[in-house]
Amino acid sequence: xxxxxxxxxxxxxxxxxxxxxxxxxxxxxxxxxxxxxxxxxxxxxxxxxxxxxxxxxxxxxxxxxxxxxxxxxxxxxxxxxxxxxxxxxxxxxxxxxxxxxxxxxxxxxxxxxxxxxxxxxxxxxxxxxxxxxxxxxxxxxxxxxxxxxxxxxxxxxxxxxxxxxxxxxxxxxxxxxxxxxxxxxxxxxxxxxxxxxxxxxxxxxxxxxxxxxxxxxxxxxxxxxxxxxxxxxxxxxxxxxxxxxxxxxxxxxxxxxxxxxxxxxxxxxxxxxxxxxxxxxxxxxxxxxxxxxxxxxxxxxxxxxxxxxxxxxxxxxxxxxxxxxxxxxxxxxxxxxxxxxxxxxxxxxxxxxxxxxxxxxxxxxxxxxxxxxxxxxxxxxxxxxxxxxxxxxxxxxxxxxxxx
Numbered sequence: 146x147x148x149x150x151x152x153x154x155x156x157x158x159x160x161x162x163x164x165x166x167x168x169x170x171x172x173x174x175x176x177x178x179x180x181x182x183x184x185x186x187x188x189x190x191x192x193x194x195x196x197x198x199x200x201x202x203x204x205x206x207x208x209x210x211x212x213x214x215x216x217x218x219x220x221x222x223x224x225x226x227x228x229x230x231x232x233x234x235x236x237x238x239x240x241x242x243x244x245x246x247x248x249x250x251x252x253x254x255x256x257x258x259x260x261x262x263x264x265x266x267x268x269x270x271x272x273x274x275x276x277x278x279x280x281x282x283x284x285x286x287x288x289x290x291x292x293x294x295x296x297x298x299x300x301x302x303x304x305x306x307x308x309x310x311x312x313x314x315x316x317x318x319x320x321x322x323x324x325x326x327x328x329x330x331x332x333x334x335x336x337x338x339x340x341x342x343x344x345x346x347x348x349x350x351x352x353x354x355x356x357x358x359x360x361x362x363x364x365x366x367x368x369x370x371x372x373x374x375x376x377x378x379x380x381x382x383x384x385x386x387x388x389x390x391x392x393x394x395x396x397x398x399x400x401x402x403x404x405x406x407x408x409x410x411x412x413x414x415x416x417x418x419x420x421x422x423x424x425x426x427x428x429x430x431x432x433x434x435x436x437x438x439x440x441x442x443x444x445x446x447x448x449x450x451x452x453x454x455x456x457x458x459x460x461x462x463x464x465x466x467x468x469x470x471x472x473x474x475x476x477x478x479x480x481x482x483x484x485x486x487x488x489x490x491x492x493x494x495x496x497x498x499x500x501x502x503x504x505x506x507x508x509x510x511x512x513x514x515x516x517x518x519x520x521x522x523x524x525x526x527x528x529x530x531x532x533x534x535x536x537x538x539x540x541x542x543x544x545x546x547x548x549x
Contacts, residue, residue, distance in 0.1 A: 184218050229418060285331060289326065405520070415432070
């Protein structure tokens, strides 16, 4: 008990924080693994529990400690790193949610079950990480307790080939999450990843992945909380009491046309993970309580927006221009299907920050595209954008673009 209290006395603000995404094919053990490396079960949505899969993005924060040469989350030894984990869905029909999760992270864990090997969603998730400029990944070869050593070695070699040149230096760690084998090695690898340089002096940019009403039925009017925004701060600082702007905001219908208006509000309280704080700096999963009517945030209604001080964000736009790159084939399906060239007039799905929107290709010029967006978005020069196409009734990732 004394060891556990030692961890609890260390604030996440006192440690370096890294955002780690968990990716992999459905049923390869992502959520079970996350429980072992964070101490938390992220499938808490009622439909997730019923179906046994992750549907929405799951979040879990933990502090990793080092005791001699071993790493743990039990509080034993010296606290060395605060980690915010984001669990992305592995189901093929939830690719848009997976892309949103990739927009929040600094590094990733890609889970591959040794008894099943590399599956269509394994391939697609690696392409998601490439499309979203995630450079650092750890590969967990899970469920090694279900195969013999020959099968495990063969699977390991297949993973090495699968990672290719781009991710050739990535660590591959054989693991059994169920039997607690090599969990400490995953924690060690996480602590060895360098923290991205962050500039708190920049204009604050908070990207919204979730929005919700935290009030329980029957809460008295005096105790009601305002709308809550969940996501992460990419740069800058936000403090309690700051006046902020949410863009592109909410839609209204004016003269049979849908228009978007930014929302101004005040920060009432801030949380980094589950810890209340007076100020947010980049790194970690966070939430902002505002003085907005909680009805505005229900069912992730404000997800995909950006937040900053009033007047500091660029104008939202319905036109986006980019240099684009198409993958040689469609990933995420079992058949070998070549990615066809983009055509003028084609409807494309775009993943911009944590927002997912559709758009129509209006101009193609060699390796450049111009797309008219259905919903306005805010984007920055050189930002990577995921590109998807409707194939066999599902949106599949076909490439990525760099905003120009």
